[in-house]
Amino acid sequence: xxxxxxxxxILAAVIxxxxxxxxxxxxxxxxxxxxxxxxxxxxxxxxxxxxxLGYLEQPHTSAGRVPTPMGYRMYVNExxxxxxxxxxxxxxxxxxxxxxxxELDDTIGxxxxxxxxxxxxxxxxxxxxAPVTVKxxxxxxVDANTxxxxxxxxxxxxxxxxxxxxxxxxxxxxQKLSTLFNSGFTGIPEDQITPLLIHSTERAADDxxxxxxxxxxxxxxxxxxxxxxxxxxxxxxxxxxQPEFRDPDKAHRLMxxxxxxxxILPPAEGExxxxxxxxxxxxxxxxxEELKDSSVVIASYDAGDNMKGLIGVVGPTRMDYxxxxxKLRVLAAGLSRRLSSGEAPPEGLHNKLILKQNExxxx
Amino acid sequence: xxxxxxxxxILAAVIxxxxxxxxxxxxxxxxxxxxxxxxxxxxxxxxxxxxxLGYLEQPHTSAGRVPTPMGYRMYVNExxxxxxxxxxxxxxxxxxxxxxxxELDDTIGxxxxxxxxxxxxxxxxxxxxAPVTVKxxxxxxVDANTxxxxxxxxxxxxxxxxxxxxxxxxxxxxQKLSTLFNSGFTGIPEDQITPLLIHSTERAADDxxxxxxxxxxxxxxxxxxxxxxxxxxxxxxxxxxQPEFRDPDKAHRLMxxxxxxxxILPPAEGExxxxxxxxxxxxxxxxxEELKDSSVVIASYDAGDNMKGLIGVVGPTRMDYxxxxxKLRVLAAGLSRRLSSGEAPPEGLHNKLILKQNExxxx
DNA sequence: TGTTGGCACTCTCTCTTTGCGAGTGCTAAT
DNA sequence: ATTAGCACTCGCAAAGAGAGAGTGCCAACA
Numbered sequence: 001x002x003x004x005x006x007x008x009x010i011l012a013a014v015i016x017x018x019x020x021x022x023x024x025x026x027x028x029x030x031x032x033x034x035x036x037x038x039x040x041x042x043x044x045x046x047x048x049x050x051x052x053l054g055y056l057e058q059p060h061t062s063a064g065r066v067p068t069p070m071g072y073r074m075y076v077n078e079x080x081x082x083x084x085x086x087x088x089x090x091x092x093x094x095x096x097x098x099x100x101x102x103e104l105d106d107t108i109g110x111x112x113x114x115x116x117x118x119x120x121x122x123x124x125x126x127x128x129x130a131p132v133t134v135k136x137x138x139x140x141x142v143d144a145n146t147x148x149x150x151x152x153x154x155x156x157x158x159x160x161x162x163x164x165x166x167x168x169x170x171x172x173x174x175q176k177l178s179t180l181f182n183s184g185f186t187g188i189p190e191d192q193i194t195p196l197l198i199h200s201t202e203r204a205a206d207d208x209x210x211x212x213x214x215x216x217x218x219x220x221x222x223x224x225x226x227x228x229x230x231x232x233x234x235x236x237x238x239x240x241x242q243p244e245f246r247d248p249d250k251a252h253r254l255m256x257x258x259x260x261x262x263x264i265l266p267p268a269e270g271e272x273x274x275x276x277x278x279x280x281x282x283x284x285x286x287x288x289e290e291l292k293d294s295s296v297v298i299a300s301y302d303a304g305d306n307m308k309g310l311i312g313v314v315g316p317t318r319m320d321y322x323x324x325x326x327k328l329r330v331l332a333a334g335l336s337r338r339l340s341s342g343e344a345p346p347e348g349l350h351n352k353l354i355l356k357q358n359e360x361x362x363x
Numbered sequence: 364x365x366x367x368x369x370x371x372x373i374l375a376a377v378i379x380x381x382x383x384x385x386x387x388x389x390x391x392x393x394x395x396x397x398x399x400x401x402x403x404x405x406x407x408x409x410x411x412x413x414x415x416l417g418y419l420e421q422p423h424t425s426a427g428r429v430p431t432p433m434g435y436r437m438y439v440n441e442x443x444x445x446x447x448x449x450x451x452x453x454x455x456x457x458x459x460x461x462x463x464x465x466e467l468d469d470t471i472g473x474x475x476x477x478x479x480x481x482x483x484x485x486x487x488x489x490x491x492x493a494p495v496t497v498k499x500x501x502x503x504x505v506d507a508n509t510x511x512x513x514x515x516x517x518x519x520x521x522x523x524x525x526x527x528x529x530x531x532x533x534x535x536x537x538q539k540l541s542t543l544f545n546s547g548f549t550g551i552p553e554d555q556i557t558p559l560l561i562h563s564t565e566r567a568a569d570d571x572x573x574x575x576x577x578x579x580x581x582x583x584x585x586x587x588x589x590x591x592x593x594x595x596x597x598x599x600x601x602x603x604x605q606p607e608f609r610d611p612d613k614a615h616r617l618m619x620x621x622x623x624x625x626x627i628l629p630p631a632e633g634e635x636x637x638x639x640x641x642x643x644x645x646x647x648x649x650x651x652e653e654l655k656d657s658s659v660v661i662a663s664y665d666a667g668d669n670m671k672g673l674i675g676v677v678g679p680t681r682m683d684y685x686x687x688x689x690k691l692r693v694l695a696a697g698l699s700r701r702l703s704s705g706e707a708p709p710e711g712l713h714n715k716l717i718l719k720q721n722e723x724x725x726x
Numbered sequence: 727t728g729t730t731g732g733c734a735c736t737c738t739c740t741c742t743t744t745g746c747g748a749g750t751g752c753t754a755a756t
Numbered sequence: 757a758t759t760a761g762c763a764c765t766c767g768c769a770a771a772g773a774g775a776g777a778g779t780g781c782c783a784a785c786a
Contacts (some may be wrong), residue, residue, distance in 0.1 A: 411750090421750085
């Protein structure tokens with residue numbers, strides 16, 4: 001767009017400053033601190049034009065200028081890539097990511113916590129949504145009334161469940177069912193597990209006790225759960241750090257929206273994805289009413305098997321886009337590296353656990 | 364204690380009213396609405412004495428009265444048991460509890476969410492902390508580089524994990540290890556799994572590839588995780604509903620404390636546990652500095668095997684103790700019933716899942 | 727033509743003042 | 757012992773005044 005170079009520099013300076021201080025930026029301040037070689041009067045003229053063009057606005061006559069969403073958009077599209085994390089920052093970040101990934105519990109939840117912690121904004125993480133299938137079914141016979149179902153899924157995760165029965169089964173039946181399920185239920189997506197299939201399996205196993213349907217139910221439940229994207233929101237309370245949320249009502253509304261798992265998924269509009277894999281949705285660009293004056297930065301990570309997950313950060317429109325984008329980029333890249341390639345983190349898991357044992361002794 | 368009956372009634376009325384409105388309660392208001400048969404002047408006298416006794420205080424001369432922690436304490440100890448939930452309320456509550464328990468995912472997290480939702484205060488749930496042991500170990504051979512570890516724990520939960528190896532193993536080794544682990548590692552608590560034990564197992568299996576220690580590490584990690592009480596905090600944002608947290612800083616401080624998993628565990632002082640299993644910790648009675656002007660209501664539930672978990676609710680000292688206590692009581696009782704006795708909820712799990720399958724077709 | 731200094735003007739923010747009302751404590755009467 | 761009445765206190769909200777920041781515009785200058 002035909003904006004003079006100087007206008008761009010001034011716009012960028014205003015936005016940087018506003019992001020830092022959250023206060024309208026005046027011409028004098030700009031002339032003194034932003035190091036563009038001209039006087040406040042000149043800047044005033046330029047500012048006036050930027051207002052006319054729609055990139056800035058003034059809260060009231062005779063206050064400083066504040067960026068409009070359009071201004072932020074320009075900022076994000078044109079000026080942002082300049083910022084990169086220093087090497088040591090990004091190393092530190094990777095270190096912390098590794099640490100999180102080693103804890104074998106709810107990975108995605110802790111990633112969202114990490115993102116929130118790093119950026120000091122609320123963060124959310126969505127697990128990859130992709131059709132999952134069962135790779136392998138094992139049934140472990142425990143006793144006449146008890147067995148364990150173990151499912152290995154297509155993303156190489158394992159789910160298991162203990163089943164107590166009111167009736168008793170013999171080991172042979174468990175064996176038979178195991179074979180039948182492995183041949184009939186593996187490799188197919190949830191929606192192909194029809195009542196028909198279940199019934200025919202039941203007949204083939206000569207199962208009069210409903211065992212088959214218990215197992216099938218667990219498979220269906222597991223597939224559906226694993227295939228449903230799950231959202232984790234963390235650090236909602238960090239909103240309160242932002243001056244624009246000093247109004248408790250405003251903060252409350254947004255927090256409610258977020259902790260309700262408020263869905264943020266932007267319209268997958270074919271933005272000119274200049275910046276690889278990072279999407280920025282500014283204020284009114286959001287579809288959700290609750291987000292109309294907040295911004296969202298979203299990075300997608302590759303979870304292997306063509307699955308994409310998302311990490312996002314929510315903040316006021318006056319959000320530190322560069323910082324957030326830079327950090328999310330590293331985080332998403334690290335996540336992708338870990339998840340799509342082979343498996344767990346580099347090494348050390350095992351050693352760490354052995355060490356841990358000793359630590360625990362103390363407590 | 365030697366407080367006249369009327370004083371008690373007045374105190375209770377003040378507290379009830381203050382809980383409702385969050386505003387200092389005046390004598391006139393009390394005379395008109397609280398239905399004690401005397402005039403405002405009389406009440407004024409009584410109020411003055413209650414202030415002298417330390418049950419009430421006035422924010423400033425010539426404002427209404429506000430309960431002190433000591434006042435709340437009296438209220439909790441003496442007047443509270445009166446409130447019971449109506450039958451239908453408690454049925455509704457049980458219904459919702461059942462529903463939550465049926466979702467097989469992180470039960471304890473969703474219980475905490477439920478508690479928060481029901482009371483409209485932040486809630487937290489702690490899993491039972493008790494030494495857990497392994498009941499049974501199964502190793503499922505998948506392919507030369509892959510096997511699945513399945514652990515059945517005391518408490519009848521099952522944990523599993525997929526292990527990829529850089530080297531290849533044969534099925535015989537897996538078999539052998541399975542037997543060894545079942546005889547050597549079952550029934551013993553985490554702290555008895557010594558490096559010594561691991562080494563001797565390793566030798567017995569003639570395992571030169573570190574397989575043994577991978578499995579042992581998983582067992583240790585699992586036991587330690589299952590034995591460590593885990594805290595889930597939900598609904599921190601509901602704090603903002605309370606007028607006492609209109610000050611964002613105050614709200615922020617407490618929310619931070621809470622979402623840091625802030626530990627709330629009250630000193631297990633031998634309170635005269637009149638009210639079965641419900642503990643109320645009022646304002647300054649809390650040990651944590653951050654909670655000094657909040658209150659906590661805690662119910663403990665029985666998770667079987669002598670394990671106790673906690674559900675708690677945090678709010679301002681002006682918290683609706685009766686309501687919270689009543690709801691938590693039902694919740695904890697329901698949880699205990701489900702967890703300690705046998706197993707899953709009454710029935711219907713299976714049917715529900717079959718139904719679910721059809722629903723999912725639509726989407 | 728683009729840039730700069732100067733100046734009057736506008737508007738918000740903060741501090742102070744003022745008046746009101748709620749609620750108290752005390753006293754005298756029942 | 758309870759009640760009615762009354763003077764008093766004190767916080768709070770609305771109103772007013774002053775200060776300061778920043779603008780827009782104009783005239784001068786390169």
